[in-house]
Amino acid sequence: MINYIEVIKEVKCWARKVGKIQKEHLGENMVLNTKSSSVDLVTEMDRWSEEFLMNAIRDKYPDHAILSEEYGKHDIASNYLWVIDPLDGTTNYAQGLHVFAVSIALQYQSKTRLGIIYVPVLDQMFEAVRGQGAYLNGNAIRVGGKAELRESVLATGFPYDRAENPDNNVNYFSRITPQVRGIRRMGSAAYDLANVSAGLLDGYWELNLSPWDVAAGVLILEEAGGKVVYLPEKRGVSLVAGNEVICQKILEEIRAVDSIGS
Numbered sequence: 001m002i003n004y005i006e007v008i009k010e011v012k013c014w015a016r017k018v019g020k021i022q023k024e025h026l027g028e029n030m031v032l033n034t035k036s037s038s039v040d041l042v043t044e045m046d047r048w049s050e051e052f053l054m055n056a057i058r059d060k061y062p063d064h065a066i067l068s069e070e071y072g073k074h075d076i077a078s079n080y081l082w083v084i085d086p087l088d089g090t091t092n093y094a095q096g097l098h099v100f101a102v103s104i105a106l107q108y109q110s111k112t113r114l115g116i117i118y119v120p121v122l123d124q125m126f127e128a129v130r131g132q133g134a135y136l137n138g139n140a141i142r143v144g145g146k147a148e149l150r151e152s153v154l155a156t157g158f159p160y161d162r163a164e165n166p167d168n169n170v171n172y173f174s175r176i177t178p179q180v181r182g183i184r185r186m187g188s189a190a191y192d193l194a195n196v197s198a199g200l201l202d203g204y205w206e207l208n209l210s211p212w213d214v215a216a217g218v219l220i221l222e223e224a225g226g227k228v229v230y231l232p233e234k235r236g237v238s239l240v241a242g243n244e245v246i247c248q249k250i251l252e253e254i255r256a257v258d259s260i261g262s
Contacts, residue, residue, distance in 0.1 A: 193217025
């Protein structure tokens with residue numbers, strides 16, 4: 001069994017190195033390609049960042065499997081699986097906006113044991129090792145304590161295929177928006193989860209995410225005392241997150257919309 005406390009120190013170094021290069025090249029003209037739709041971008045920096053992280057993992061842990069956004073799964077027989085999103089918030093990055101993050105998680109026997117989310121421009125390092133609490137730049141963090149939607153600021157996002165698929169979160173957004181203090185659309189699921197973990201946002205929901213979007217963030221949030229409820233009836237990885245009370249209130253609104261449509 002590896003020492004996760006020691007491993008996370010190394011992982012944070014990797015993330016800082018990647019983040020430094022991302023920050024240095026922010027705002028430059030770059031080659032843009034699309035993946036599943038015309039709005040689902042991938043940049044040269046996505047690919048460079050992924051290659052850097054995958055090489056670092058392979059050099060240090062050659063017997064570990066890797067699941068990454070652009071490459072997919074480097075599938076070898078292993079109890080260990082690294083789940084990485086080298087640049088979460090590609091659309092922001094391509095626009096020159098400062099909200100993007102490096103997300104890295106390590107799972108053992110399908111359970112996430114450590115996770116980091118690094119936000120280069122803000123130099124924010126969110127981290128957690130299972131059972132050891134959650135931290136932001138070395139300071140312990142906890143989810144917020146609000147109990148009413150009307151006092152809460154939430155975050156959400158929308159699937160890339162929102163123009164083609166009606167299961168696109170617009171109906172939930174329309175119902176919840178009038179009931180809360182505010183809703184933020186950060187453009188990075190990892191950063192949304194990190195901010196909920198630190199009590200900077202009060203709750204979050206989103207549909208049709210991928211494992212690399214949430215693996216690190218879910219662990220950090222749970223270690224910060226938060227709750228995550230998955231929506232298995234929805235597409236991909238769909239979830240609601242927050243403290244237990246706010247999480248339940250968001251879930252109730254989603255269920256109410258679903259009952260109207262059924």
